[in-house]
Amino acid sequence: MKRYMILFSAVLVLCALSCAELEEGKTKSIETHVQIDPETLDVLRKINSVSAYEVPDLGLPADDIYAKTAQDVEPFRHVKPFKEHFLIQVEYTGPGRALPEPQDLETVKLGFIGPIMSTVSVATGGKSHEETLGIKMLQGARLAIEHANAKGGYFKRNIPFELVVTNDNGLWGASGNEIVNMVYKDKAWAILGTIDGANSHIAIRVALKAEIAMMNSGDTDPTFVETNIPWAFRCISDDRQQGYLLVDYLYRKLGLKRIGIIRASSRYGRFGVREIKDGSRRLGNPIILEMAYNLGTRDFSLQLERLRKENLDAIIHWGDAIEGARILNQMRDMGMKQPYLACDRCLSDEFIEIAGKNAEGVICPSPWNPKGKNKRLTEFRKAFRKRFGEEPETFAAHAYDGMNMLIWAVQVAGLNRAKIRDMLAYRGTPWKGVTGDIMLSACHDDVGDVYLAKRKNGKWNFYSREDLKIPRGYISPRDRVSRPPAISSNIKLRTME
Amino acid sequence: MKYFIAALGILTVFWPGKTALVEAKELPGDLPAFSSASATVRKLPYVYTEWKHFTVKNGLPNDHVFALKADGPKVWVGTENGLACIDKRTGKIKSWGEKDGLPWRVISALDINTKTGELWIGLLGGGLARFSGGRFDHWHQLNSGLVNDVVYGIAIENDNVWVATTAGASRYNTLTGEWTIYTEKNAPMEEIWNYGASYDAGKVYLAIWGSGVLEFDVATENWKHYLDPDGEMEIDLYRDDGIVHVITTGISHIDGILWVATYFGMSRYDGRYWRGMYAHETGLPSDFGNAIKGRSANEGWFATDKGLGVLADFPSDTWVTYTMDPKTHRGKAIVSRNQKVLESIDMPKGIPHNYTLWVEFDGNDTWVGTSKGIGWAIGSGYYKGLKDRPVHEAGDVRTKAIE
Known part of the structure; x- marks a missing residue:
């Protein structure tokens, strides 16, 4: 009985509070037929109460740092920029x-x-x-x-x-x-x-x-x-988040130095590797060679011959699954045994069908963990x-x-x-x-979090940064304009485990 | 920025006299201020205080105004739902919709061929139209060399019509009927998403989303491009090293000066030096620039999502910021120099909405397109630059609105 009395009282209080709030705000009736949390309800009240000329006073969501970017891979990190966008x-x-x-x-x-x-x-x-x-x-x-x-x-x-x-x-x-x-x-x-x-x-x-x-x-x-x-x-x-994870994995975790890229000559290929290239350079390991191919290409020997000559520690592919698998097969046929890392489009049945057993050991970043x-x-x-x-x-x-x-x-x-x-x-x-x-x-x-997928024993296994203990560069809690620029490049920045 | 304006507004209301006097002492030597018996006089820009509004209530087909073009006694209006023409002498509005032959309802750009009097109409998703002799002619992807039907900008260059589309630019020779398409294949477009077009003194300027500004020399057919030198999207490394951002949204060239709008700030280029402009350090109401129109080398009007920012005198960095009070719908003009407010003018009417989309000059007058109608700013006694005049006191009601 006591329990019911408490429950009844709580309902009464909530009703009273709800009525008082509506009265005080004099907002229009909130017509919603879904369960929403108080914060969303507040947003709804405010956007429902403005005229065509007003902007709801909701406060603008803000981030301290853009895209969770580590300080040592920020562009022009030794210079305080005049303006930082997207915060x-x-x-x-x-x-x-x-x-x-x-x-x-x-x-x-x-x-x-x-x-x-x-x-x-x-x-x-x-x-x-x-x-x-x-x-x-x-x-x-x-x-x-x-x-x-x-x-x-x-x-x-x-x-x-x-x-x-x-x-x-x-x-x-x-x-x-x-x-x-x-x-x-x-x-x-x-x-x-x-x-x-x-x-x-x-x-x-x-x-x-x-x-x-x-x-x-x-x-x-x-x-x-x-x-x-x-x-x-x-x-x-x-691809920025996926690129950051790959860069951290290659350099901070594995300690590799000589990385090559083969990518599609498309916007997807061009922009997909941008953060990898920039991150590599900013961490002191500029990409040794970047080769592009036209979509639909079946013979990649020109690109692979050039890459082979560079004595690379690993090769990254950015493009579609079919080309990604064909490149891998040709690499292995040529005796190139480097680790092969590919974009998330290669996390597909198509890639596996073409690559066959060569897919074993391939690593791809993934925007999610499908086995979570x-x-x-x-x-x-x-x-x-x-x-x-x-x-x-x-x-x-x-x-x-x-x-x-x-x-x-x-x-x-x-x-x-x-x-x-x-x-x-x-x-x-x-x-x-x-x-x-x-x-x-x-x-x-x-x-949100991105993952690395590794092909092992005929299956993709997904790992978080924490699973693989991949170190991450120091992420400043402050935006770039309001903090001092990064210290000189010859002094190693703090690394966070 | 809105807090800055609000705070300054409050300050002005509560200490009207002091503001002007204190400011006067801090002015540079070449811009003296002095007090007469009745009012403080100082070098100030012209401020538009007489405004007339046009909305659907007056006969506009739609309040969402994307483009305006003044043409003698007429002003053409491109809206989200049709074409309109305002007769300035009578105030009457005539409009055209799809039922009247307009090929598509959403008009994103307008220009007049002054040689022929033809009105050229850019259609968002409908291609290009010409209105001449009461007849609409229509060009689109399937019947012409128009590269795409999503048109954002138009510029008349001699006998040619330049059309900025979402997939490149097209140039139509109205005499020969010849079309030329410009994309990444034959122009230095890193991206092909054209947004704005402007023609002046033998050169066509294209504002290209993701590709900065392109300049086309009509005589030599050579291209020149202007990009943000830091090459990064998330920062502007140095303010005055070039365009503030490669995502450009508007372009205007006049008197040898290139004015550029972006969604990240604005820029001015005199052929040698760039100057970047941001809301936090100027009279710009916002960094989100929907359009730019240069009136002279020293006067640029920026239509932003939070009001109209006018760089009234570039050498002295003097701005006039026009906004509308969203509660009272009264207009406000704030004159500032180097971020200091020189005067704040309250008006019965100002811009019709703070979301401004277009600016068009018409002699001494100015027309402002917004997402809630058009503002006609009547420039009686307009003057360029600065001149000695009394400072408007806060709450000054000498201004008037034309009903």
């Missing part, structure tokens, strides 16, 4: 929050853009090459929509979510047209996509003009978020297998998370593009996804 969130100051929710909808449309149909590749002039990834991405997004609809769809109106699917055909510029169509013709409320770095950039430029949130779950180009667009988000760790002990992941795997008859991989899992983040934002914010953006931008707690906890940085990037 404070760029806010949306337009009038969009005052737009009323439409009443006459039959579905809530969410956009999808990804490479799902074969077309001409800009890079090769031949067949495009990213459909295998895009189709996985679509499967993940579709499953998220289906799960949301099974739970009742858009709760506020009891109407289903509808996925508006468009093909990112790989031709530069086409993604811009697709975003325009999704915004103005299909009237989507938010969009997920895409994979290609160039097309993703094009898409978010349109999203900025048209004012619609874009969640990216497949483009690991570090520059995607380095654009200051308040409408762009990413829920996958990028996570109940959500287990359930997702089960549901994915049941729905599509196959295993989910990186692109499917991240798309599932990304689409679920958008659905959550819609459920909480209602049908208003600016408020959907706000919910993602001001979320104060990590998103509990199937790929792990996703906490967005001030510039809306997923800077």
Whole structure:
């Protein structure tokens, strides 16, 4: 009885507090049909209370340091820069929050853009090459929509979510047209996509003009978020984070010195290795040789002969799985026995099928741990297998998370593009996804943990930095402009275990 | 920056007289200030205090204004949902939508061929259109040499129309019908995402997202490019070493001066020296620059997401910052020099919204496009640079708004 009395009293107090708070703030009624934490409720109250001319006083999320960058791999670390970007969130100051929710909808449309149909590749002039990834991405997004609809769809109106699917055909510029169509013709409320770095950039430029949130779950180009667009988000760790881990592993852990790179002559290849090259140079081990190949190449002897002559300690590949596997096979055929490290796109069945036993010992960075002990992941795997008859991989899992983040934002914010953006931008707690906890940085990037995958006994094993005891460079707790520049290069910086 | 402006605003309200006097003592010797019996007089820039607004209530097809172009007694307006034309003499607005032949509703850029009077229209996702003699003509990816339908900028160069698109630039010769496409294959574009175009004195300037600024010499057909010398996205190593960032969003060239807007700060280049400008040290309301328009070598107008920043006199670093009070909707103009407020002017009307997107000059007047309508700033008695005039006292109500 006593227990019930306490419970009853607590409910009364909570009700009283809740009423008092609403009265005091004189906010509009909070119409939400999902469970939300007090912090989110506060954000919702504030964004619901502003006029077309006001900006909600929410305080801007800020980071002390950009992208968890160690001091010894910061660019121009001995100089105090005049300005450091991306530490404070760029806010949306337009009038969009005052737009009323439409009443006459039959579905809530969410956009999808990804490479799902074969077309001409800009890079090769031949067949495009990213459909295998895009189709996985679509499967993940579709499953998220289906799960949301099974739970009742858009709760506020009891109407289903509808996925508006468009093909990112790989031709530069086409993604811009697709975003325009999704915004103005299909009237989507938010969009997920895409994979290609160039097309993703094009898409978010349109999203900025048209004012619609874009969640990216497949483009690991570090520059995607380095654009200051308040409408762009990413829920996958990028090549910067993966590059930092590789650099730490190669130099701080293994103590290697002579590293070579072979990469695709594409934006993905070019930008993917940038942090590895910069990090290597800044740690005193400049990349010995970097060779590029055209997409679709089958014979890599020219590149490999040059690399062989350099007596390298290890070789890094950045490109697609097929080329990655062929390069590995040719390396081994040529008697090159160096450790082979490849980008996360090589963590695929395609790579294993082509590389065969040569895949043994290959190391890849991974934006997540697909073998992590996570109940959500287990359930997702089960549901994915049941729905599509196959295993989910990186692109499917991240798309599932990304689409679920958008659905959550819609459920909480209602049908208003600016408020959907706000919910993602001001979320104060990590998103509990199937790929792990996703906490967005001030510039809306997923800077969560990345992993190293090692192929052993025919299986990929995933290791965290801690598992492998990979040292990390000292990360300053202060931004670069307000702290003294790094000490002279000939004095070794502190290393954190 | 908003705290800086707010704090200075409060200071000005509570100590109006002192602010001006203290400031006067700190002025450099070449900019003297003196007090007369009625008011303090000092060298100050022109401040627009007469504003008229145009919104959907006046007949605009949409309040989200992406582009403006003055053309004699008319001002053309490109909105998110149609084309409009304001007759300055009558205040009447005529508009065109897709049902009237406009090929696509979202207009992102406008320019006039002064030789023919044709209006050229950039369409976000719809290509390029020409409005002439009451008829719309349409060019797009499938019927012309337009490289992409997502158009962000237009510039008329002699008989050519330059179109900045999301996948390169196209140049259309209106006499011969010839198209030329510029991408990474034939121009020094590190990226091909063109954002803005400007033509002046024999050169075309392109603001390119991720590729800084490109300059095309029409006579020689040679390209020159300007990038951020540090080459890093997350920092600006030195303020005045070049463009503050490679993600450029707007470009304007006039009187030998290149003005550049980015989402990270602004830049000015005189052919020899660069000057970077950031909100924390100037009168810029924000570093997020949606557009830039240079009025002269020393006067540049920056449309940002938090108001309008006007570098009114470059040599003396004198700024006028126009904002709108989001609660009262009154306008505010703050004149500052080297981060010191010289005067704060409260106005019944100012810019219609703080999210500003475009600036267009029209003689002494200025037109400002925002995401909530257009502001027509009437420049009665406009003057360039600085001149001796009385300081507006805080709360001065001499200003007026045209209803």
